[in-house]
Amino acid sequence: xxxxxxxxxxxxxxxxxxxxxxxxxxxxxxxxxxxxxxxxxxxxxxxxxxxxxxxxxxxxxxxxxxxxxxxxxxxxxxxxxxxxxxxxxxxxxxxxxxxxxxxxxxxxxxxxxxxxxxxxxxxxxxxxxxxxxxxxxxxxxxxxxxxxxxxxxxxxxxxxxxxxxxxxxxxxxxxxxxxxxxxxxxxxxxxxxxxxxxxxxxx
Numbered sequence: 001x002x003x004x005x006x007x008x009x010x011x012x013x014x015x016x017x018x019x020x021x022x023x024x025x026x027x028x029x030x031x032x033x034x035x036x037x038x039x040x041x042x043x044x045x046x047x048x049x050x051x052x053x054x055x056x057x058x059x060x061x062x063x064x065x066x067x068x069x070x071x072x073x074x075x076x077x078x079x080x081x082x083x084x085x086x087x088x089x090x091x092x093x094x095x096x097x098x099x100x101x102x103x104x105x106x107x108x109x110x111x112x113x114x115x116x117x118x119x120x121x122x123x124x125x126x127x128x129x130x131x132x133x134x135x136x137x138x139x140x141x142x143x144x145x146x147x148x149x150x151x152x153x154x155x156x157x158x159x160x161x162x163x164x165x166x167x168x169x170x171x172x173x174x175x176x177x178x179x180x181x182x183x184x185x186x187x188x189x190x191x192x193x194x195x196x197x198x199x200x201x202x203x
Contacts, residue, residue, distance in 0.1 A: 014185050015048050021192035026050075026094035026118040030105040030163055032155060034133035035123040036172045036180060037099035043181045045097035055100045058086050067101075076103075084110050091117045102155070106162050119191065121184055122166035127153060129174055167191055 027044065029037040038054050045052035056067055059082055063070055070079045083104050090098055091113055098118070104110050105120070114120050125133075131149055163169075168187045172180055 014189055018185065018188055018192065019048060019050075021189075022095060022119065024095050024117075026091055026096050026098055027188070028091075028098045028100060028114045028118040028120045029123055030100055030114075030120055030166055031102065031123040031172070032125070032130055032152070032159060032163075033102045034130035035102075035125045036133070036177065037123055039177050040123060040172070040180050040184065041097050041099040043177055044184055047181060047185065048097065051096040053090050053096055053098050055083065055087055055090065055098060055104060058090060059083055059101075062086055080104075080107060083107075088113050094118065102159065105166070106159060111162075111165065119168065119188060120166040121188070122163040122169040123172040123180075123184075124160075124163070124169055125172040127156065129172070130156075132174075 027048075027050075029041050029044075031037055038056075041054070042052050059070070059079075060066055063082060065073070067079070070082070080103065083101060084107055087098070087100060087104060087110055090096065094117060100110075105114070127149070130152055134148075134152070168184075168191050170180065170183050170187050
């Protein structure tokens with residue numbers, strides 16, 4: 001059953017079809033913290049035979065500090081400047097699958113850079129899904145507030161209209177990661193074959 005979803009009439013795997021359609025372009029995952037960008041990104045890269053990079057990890061390596069420490073010592077504006085530089089550098093080294101931090105796509109310069117050299121995928125998740133996931137980790141600087149759920153709701157209101165500029169949107173729900181990866185592959189396949197405003201919900 002899965003094979004019929006992943007292949008066209010000629011029997012070509014969806015992975016091969018996408019690699020050819022992407023050419024030298026990368027795939028950039030955007031969305032809020034907890035949307036699954038890193039987990040889905042690693043599996044997506046494995047399916048496509050591409051390198052995976054997590055922008056947050058690369059920022060920490062470049063700074064020699066954790067992201068919470070960067071926020072605490074230098075503040076968010078300085079972090080965003082470094083984030084923009086790191087993402088630009090990574091995209092120049094493509095093609096790859098890149099998971100970005102939740103605020104990265106809000107910068108116009110970063111959005112333009114992504115549009116120039118990549119296909120963007122918004123992993124969209126509901127509030128309850130995001131909160132269940134982020135509560136498993138305590139290293140989210142923007143959620144160090146009295147009411148993390150209210151903060152997340154505010155972030156959704158602010159960022160979702162910007163994420164909507166991404167080329168593809170896929171719903172990230174409480175299904176297997178492999179199911180979401182398959183949805184991303186299929187949405188990318190549809191987008192790169194000429195369809196626009198692609199939205200896929202994991203079933």
